[in-house]
Amino acid sequence: MNEDMNNSTTRGPQDHEIRDQIINAATQHFGHYGYEKTTVSDLAKAIGFSKAYIYKFFDSKQAIGGVICTNRLAMIMGIVEAAMADAPSASEKLRRLFRSISEAGSDLFFHDRKLYDIAAVASRDQWPSVKAHELRIRELIQQILLEGREAGEFERKTPLDETTNAIFLILRPYVNSAQLQYNLDDAAEAAAHLPALILRSLAP
Structure with a gap:
């Protein structure tokens, strides 16, 4: 169901x-x-x-589990949006998006391994709360790209939806709780190196 x-x-x-x-x-x-x-x-x-x-x-x-999952995803999104709120540029917003997603996901879902069960099942079975969360992350990525393109930080030749999807796929192992458990050891390093690589590819 x-x-x-x-x-x-x-x-x-x-x-x-x-x-x-x-x-x-x-x-x-x-x-x-x-x-x-x-x-x-x-x-x-x-x-x-x-x-x-x-x-x-x-x-x-x-x-019942869906409500709990929705509440925790809302907490993560609140942390992410707060981290990005005062970023001085689109590039910095992208860096903070990766870092805050990684840190918040690890803290909120893995502080108690038993509660991780809910997140893993929700991600595996793509509960509506998970789909909505992933959609919101895609929207944030697209907003960052648009802001960066308007400011001249990012190239404009690649279709926006293609770039948005590519960045989301790179970030997804740290958004999706079922995948995050296999990436915890490298999460902090990835949160630093992956946006750096993406930003180089976005340079005009």
Whole structure:
């Protein structure tokens, strides 16, 4: 099942306080036992609710995990956008994009290995929250390219969508959590060297 986590996650009452209580308890439970090893029945026992009551708010375990994943991706995006906010040039924005994506992804998803299960499953199965996050990264890349082209920092001959896609594919191992686990050892070095190489290729 791959329903939209943000639009189809609830059944019955829209009681945000109870939904938040379920999400908070699920975050702790997943963090302790792991996402794939936890069932909705396990969550119900941990929270003190019935399984049927949880299903009034979330129609699956994936829906609960999707909210947690969305929240963490939003935290990452907030860190990335803050890092880029005062960059003096498009080139510096690109450098900060690579660095902040790498650092924030590592910190937020791998501080607790059990919670990484959610990110790995979400990335592997391309949950809507992951697709939206990747789309936002593509948009940021395109904005940086446009700014750099207008300022004369970057060449203008290569089609914009082609350049955007190429840069995203280079960055994707550090955006996609399922891939990031295999690139952690080199993440810091890559965050320095990859944008440098890209910027040389973008020079007018």
